[in-house]
Amino acid sequence: MLVWAAAGCSSVVEGAAEPASGQEGLFDPCKDIPDSVLEEVGLDPATEEVDIAGVEQPGWKICSWTEPWYYFSIYSTESSVATTKQNSNYVGFKPLTIGQREGVEFHLQVDADLARCFVALPAAHGAIWLSVDTKLALEPKESTCELTERYANLLDRHLPR
Template identity: 60%
Template sequence: MEGAAEPASGQEGLFDPCKDIPDSVLEEVGLDPATEEVDIAGVEQPGWKICSWTQSGYYVIVFSGENSLDDAKANASFTGFETLSIGGRPALRFHSASDPDIDRCYVGLDVSLGSIWIAADAKNSQQQEDSMCSIASRYAEALEGALPR
């Protein structure tokens, strides 16, 4: 296609949460498809497909990347690793080492091509009734059936 944007390097074949999670599934889990944001402020991140939706006090973000969860564990930028089971498959919950208040928490699942991370990210560090890790886990459970294996 003439004039079409080329995907950033490393995105070929990745699950695309904005395109591959049906609106009906988003609505089922309580997310509004109309709040969808592609990438990070509309900017592609090399090696990632990213989609987020807005809730009242937080964002739900789905990252699809070429790296495995073992890569995340080996990355000193992440800490607090906790093994979980989401939809009967192994998962890992963690957060950024530079985020001691855990304003963003990730739940990651390995898939055939890389991994998918579901994150809950507090808006402006707003206090929530539940922790960001509880919220991320809840959405990971709810969305698991729509994610590749």
């Protein structure tokens, strides 16, 4: 029995990895935004992190970059902005215009201090979310919502419609 268990642990699976369910056809911020654009808006492409700790999230394409006191992330999802507004985990919805798009700013219900702020913009495939999230135990150097909105404006022309 012991030999069988050990042999099972060393098996090799051949072939290419399949994307998580719901990711097919989504905008991929890590692949679809050139490094030159990231540098143009003040982000360091070398700090890029794909997904959440490298783990794909079903229904999402996620890319983050590290800055001294925060993380900036872009999320691509099939879910619409309207669906986001129906999620009780999110509150503080405030309409805003980014380029020619009507989007919303919001935050997590449990985040009264706005350590993390989101902007969601409509896209043909669903929505693009942008977020600034303060690093644990650090004080924000400016409003996470203002910074998220600034990134949204700077990156808007590089995001899908």
